[in-house]
Amino acid sequence: MFGGLSFDICPGQLVQIEGANGAGKTSLLRILAGLSRYGFEGRVERHAPLLYLGHQPAVKAMLTPRENLAWHVAGEADFGAAAIDAALARVGLYGYEDVPSHALSAGQHRRVSLARLYLSNSPLWLLDEPFTAIDVDGVAALEERKAAHVAAGGAVVFTSHQPMRGNYNVRRLCLRRGLL
Amino acid sequence: MSAPSLPAFCLRLVRRQLVLAVRRPVEILNPLLFFAMVVALFPLGLGPDPKSLASFAAGTLWIIALLSNLLTSDTIFRGDYDDGSLEQLLLAPQPLYFSVLAYLGAHWLLTGVSLALISPLFALMLNLPLEALPALVASLLLGSGVMSLVGGVGAALTVGLKRGGMLISLLILPLYMPVLIFGSAAVRAAAQGFPAGPQLAILGAMFCLAIALAPLATAAGLRISIDA
Missing domain, CATH: 1.10.238 (Recoverin; domain 1)
Known part of the structure; x- marks a missing residue:
């Protein structure tokens, strides 16, 4: 699906993974979380406990x-x-x-x-489409929460099609045809 | 805040599964109802002669218990797979071996133990001699434990499939055979006045082996299913 990918996620970073439908955003996030391990070649080093929220809310x-x-x-x-x-x-x-x-x-x-x-209290958050089915006020609150987490030294990686509404310092990873 | 200790986490999982089952009692009652229905059918098919019923009772009860376990093993991880809980379980810091053991233990309590405890009632319907009842309960307790553990392996491997029901039967039915052989042999021996100890001991050994190995295979199966 994609190749030649290499990046670090450091404390204090807010990373948005963008890309068209089917570009591999969810797959990338699942690889980062450690849920996909057989289908890819490469190495993921995790140095902190993580919190992963997938498509399904697990409720x-x-x-x-x-x-x-x-x-x-x-x-x-x-x-x-x-x-x-x-x-x-x-x-x-x-x-x-x-x-x-x-x-x-x-x-x-x-x-x-x-x-x-x-x-x-996991420092690293991996959020797959966290805004799905959330109303406008909820999105604003969620953006604030992510910003606060990053300001406190955490890191957030999330997939979304929408740019964040507030004025935040977001690092963008754009997946296009398997390239970064 | 630190992660809960392993026993605390496993107890939390068992309690969660039990509460979920109690709020959907159909899932507990279905296997028992199936058991009752099939037991009621046998005298109609074989004729009501108490003697011939008694001669078939041990094998009949064990086969029905096996089938009713087979019916429910498909559901062990199904709900958690569908709503995303399984992903979260796999990411938990606690070893998956013990989480899986907690799930399978809860399944055993809900299906096997409840069936074993109610089985004397069905045994009387088939005219099983009274002295065989303790052997029946003991063999069902041990045997259903093995079946829940082995069924978990099949459930883990087929949870990603839309219609895994038939496949799971093919996968795990051969592994149920030794349990069926020694389980029904224990009851038959007790019914004929012989000690059932040797057969029960072999069932116990199978149970220990299954506790040690089945969660390993189940955990690996879940990781593969969630990856697909």
Whole structure:
């Protein structure tokens, strides 16, 4: 799909991977995360724990948002009820903590998974189309959260077709026909 | 904040799976209902003579238990694959071996253990001698553990396929055969008044081997399926 790719991601960087549909944005992100290991030749060195949010929000319809975060399969710390409620409030799910997730919309499922951005202490975030199904206010809040994470010494790699709305210092990687 | 310890994480996974199952009781009840239905069909097909029923009871009960396990093993990772949870599980810092063991353990508790505990009721319907009941429960407990663990390997390899149901049967059915042979032999021996210990010991050995090896194969299978 692509070749000749070589880059570093350093603390404090906000990296946007761009490219047409099918250019390999998701594949690149999955290789970075370590989910694709058999299909590519090359080397990925990871020096920090990472948080990966894929296309699917990994939200169980039969669990409430609070349970989804408390029992998350990603194996992060026990966050505690107060921290989880605060994170859900930050993503606009105040009052929905105990509603079964099957009663929530697609955008709200996405918001439950985005709440992990307020809980996790992983320095490297890999976000695949994080703006999908998120409304305008949500996008602004998410952009702010990413900028704050980068300012605090973290790094964010995300795929998106839209340029960020706010005035942020974004490094762009553009995949075109397998080249950078 | 640091990552939870391994036992805490595994307990969290088991609890999550159990809560999910309790909120969708159909998935627990379906195998039991299947078991009840097929047991009820046998006297209709074989004739109601208690003696002939008793002579077939051990093998019949074990075959139905095997099939009902086969029906559910497809679902172990299916939901988590569809909603993206499986990717997150693979990225967790804890070793996948133990996470997988927690998933398969939860599956065993929900299908095998519940079936083993309720099996004496079905055994009486088929006129199995009372003295064979302890051997039946013990052999089903051990044997269903092996079947859940082995079924997990098949489930992991076929979870990426849209219709993996038939393929999973072909993959794991041969591996179920030794379990069926020694499981039903244990019950038959007990029904004829012989000790069932040797057969149960072999089932126990299979269980230990499966605990040691099946999660390794399952974890590798999941990594391949998620990569495809």
